Amino acid sequence: MTGVLEARNIVKTFIVRREGKPHELRAVGDVSLSVAPGEIVGLVGESGSGKTTVSRIMIGIERATSGTVTYNGKPVETRADWRALRRSVQYVFQDPFTALCPTMRIGDALAEPLIIHNMCPRGEVPGRVTKMLETVGLHPDVARRMPNQLSGGQRQRVNLARALMLEPKALICDEIVSGLDVSIQAQVLRLLVELQERLGLSLIFISHDLRIVRYLSSRVLVMYLGQIVEQGPTEAVFDNPQHDYTRALLAAIPDHSRVLAGAA
Amino acid sequence: MPCALNVENLSIRFSGRDGDIAVVDDVSFRLEAGESLVIAGESGSGKSMVCQALLGIVPKAAKVSGTRIDWNGRDLLATTGEAWRAVRGAEIAMIFQDPTAALNPLITVEHQITDAIRAHRKCTKDEARARTIEVLGMAGFPELEHRMKSYPSELSGGLRQRVAIALALSCAPSLIIADEATTNLDVSIQAQIVTLLRRLKDQLGLALIFVTHDLGLAAEIGGKLMVMYAGHAVEQGPVLDVLADPCHPYTHGLLRSAPTLKSSRTNPLQPIPGQAPKPGSIGKGSPFRSRCPVVVGGVCAATRAGWTSAGEDHQVACHRFALDGREGVR
Known part of the structure; x- marks a missing residue:
């Protein structure tokens, strides 16, 4: 199977100083990951497992120590390659409060990617912004607002809208719903499903909440200490986990369906 | 029966331009030694303000009122200034969301x-x-x-x-309040902390108030559950009874929007439509009426529902439930 976006044998070591001496810290050790067109892949693991580092490498925010990233089957190597990749693969960050420039109106924040990548004539920009706000379920008036005038859920929609402005093929979402209230979280999850079905988006969905990953993704990878310890179709991994760590992670999820089933 | 904590008709108000704005409105609950109470609700539901009132750490501008907050014979509503020191930390202690801060x-x-x-x-x-x-x-x-x-x-x-x-x-202390104490932790650490709190409660006979927005966690803690919405308690009862048999449309809505380990896209999540009302905009009616799918015309906008019994110790404040029972709120 060829993926839209693929990471092959990614290794990342950071040099940290411990007691004054440089020290190698292996954050990611030999991880391969791919996402097919229209597929939602869940990447789960606890903090420090390296899931964010892998995803940042896949979009070029971080450089891998070794290993390759391929896009549409071609290795991404030169600056021009990365630039092309960043036009079609977008990243949605965890914290909707720090991801938006506080002094920029929402409309300008959404227009910026179009202008940077020279995607359309200047005259069409406002129209596209309005359309995108509607796509993510926000009122077009939001374009005139500042980030601090929006709620957390609204800001996360704006971030999603900004990532979608360039009509990307793939989206990397790093814990994008973990800070949201459940009823808002459900709204954003529904929106993601709708976008995937309607636009055929590929999604890498990073989360520590296995309940959300179970709901959203068709395939799941479990990371622990920089390694992928288990992967497979979501149903198989959740219903019949093979690795001890996956089992421990599943057992730790607070879940009322399980507690109620146990009490019955 | 002696009651460790008895909160009656607690309200917390802030002065606004057009009169007082209630962020907690007429909340009552009781808690015995060795019991746990989970307060569940979304941000802005007033659950943290209730906890702050029990410790006398509400913001200066807040006005706390009510019939009484009886704590082992002491009325916390009448406690002021230095007198709080005998209670705070010594008798009632709090674990905050962010241990770093x-x-x-x-x-x-x-x-x-x-x-x-x-x-x-x-x-x-x-x-x-x-x-x-x-x-x-x-x-x-x-x-x-x-x-x-x-x-x-x-x-x-x-x-x-x-x-x-x-x-x-x-x-x-004889009461510990944990306000979203595990929210920032990894799931496996969260599970350890929850087990620890439960064990301490049983071993030391502590009363525990656990505030969370996660219904899965509420089920793991056990004991009693109070569901809050926009400053009001809308449903209360034993945790498992409320989650197995929710009787308020808001509790239903929360359960339908929260994914569980059993959920899949064949049974899509159903978000609660709309947004929580702004504090002060609720007026006399039901706090949930603007998003409620089973509003009772004329009634929900005019009056607050009183408590209706939905089972042993299980109560719900909903006009629809009072009229039509379980079928009505489904």
């Missing part, structure tokens, strides 16, 4: 706790140190003798939260 970054773990002990009771340094070792042990802090000399920045989030728990236990 709750601990002083400039002093060691050991001194965080000995300082608290020596502020509340007369004892020698050695006695305080002995108690510190005891409570850190209760909180499951590893490699005690060595690690208690570390600074908060040298510890992981899970360990810091264990220090915060030890700090809460240090003066042997």
Whole structure:
């Protein structure tokens, strides 16, 4: 199977100083990951497992120590390659409060990617912004607002809208719903499903909440200490986990369906 | 039966341009020693304000009123100023969401706790140190003798939260309030902390108030559950009864929007439409009426529903439930 976006044998070591001496810290050790067109892949693991580092490498925010990233089957190597990749693969960050420039109106924040990548004539920009706000379920008036005038859920929609402005093929979402209230979280999850079905988006969905990953993704990878310890179709991994760590992670999820089933 | 904590008709208001705005409106509950109460609700539901009122740490501008907050014979509503010191920390302790902010970054773990002990009771340094070792042990802090000399920045989030728990236990309180105490932690650490809190409650006969927005966690904690929405308690009862048999349309809505380990896209999540009302915009009617799928025309906008019994100790404040029962709110 060829993926839209693929990471092959990614290794990342950071040099940290411990007691004054440089020290190698292996954050990611030999991880391969791919996402097919229209597929939602869940990447789960606890903090420090390296899931964010892998995803940042896949979009070029971080450089891998070794290993390759391929896009549409071609290795991404030169600056021009990365630039092309960043036009079609977008990243949605965890914290909707720090991801938006506080002094920029929402409309300008959404227009910026179009202008940077020279995607359309200047005259069409406002129209596209309005359309995108509607796509993510926000009122077009939001374009005139500042980030601090929006709620957390609204800001996360704006971030999603900004990532979608360039009509990307793939989206990397790093814990994008973990800070949201459940009823808002459900709204954003529904929106993601709708976008995937309607636009055929590929999604890498990073989360520590296995309940959300179970709901959203068709395939799941479990990371622990920089390694992928288990992967497979979501149903198989959740219903019949093979690795001890996956089992421990599943057992730790607070879940009322399980507690109620146990009490019955 | 003697009641450790009896909160009757607690309201918390802020002065607004057009009169007072209630962020907590007429909330009542009771809690015995050795019991746990989970307060569940989304941000802005007033659950943290209720906890702050029990410790007398509401913002200065807030006006706390009610019939009484009876705590072992003392009326907390009448408690002011220095008198709070006898209660706060000593009898009622709190574990906050962010252990990094709750601990002083400039002093060691050991001194965080000995300082608290020596502020509340007369004892020698050695006695305080002995108690510190005891409570850190209760909180499951590893490699005690060595690690208690570390600074908060040298510890992981899970360990810091264990220090915060030890700090809460240090003066042997009879009530511990945990306000989203596990929200920032990894799932496996969260599970450890929840098990720890449950064990401490049973071993020490503590009363526990656990505030969360996660219904899965509420089920794991057990005991009683109070669901809050926009400053109002809308449903209360034994946790498992409420989750297995929700009787308020808001509780239904929460359960339908929260994914579980059993959920899949063949049975899509159903978000509650709309947004929570702004504080002060609720008026006399039901707080949930603007998003409620089963509103009773004319009635929900005009009056607040009283409590209707939905089973043993299980109560719900909903006009629709009072009229049509379970079928009506489904």
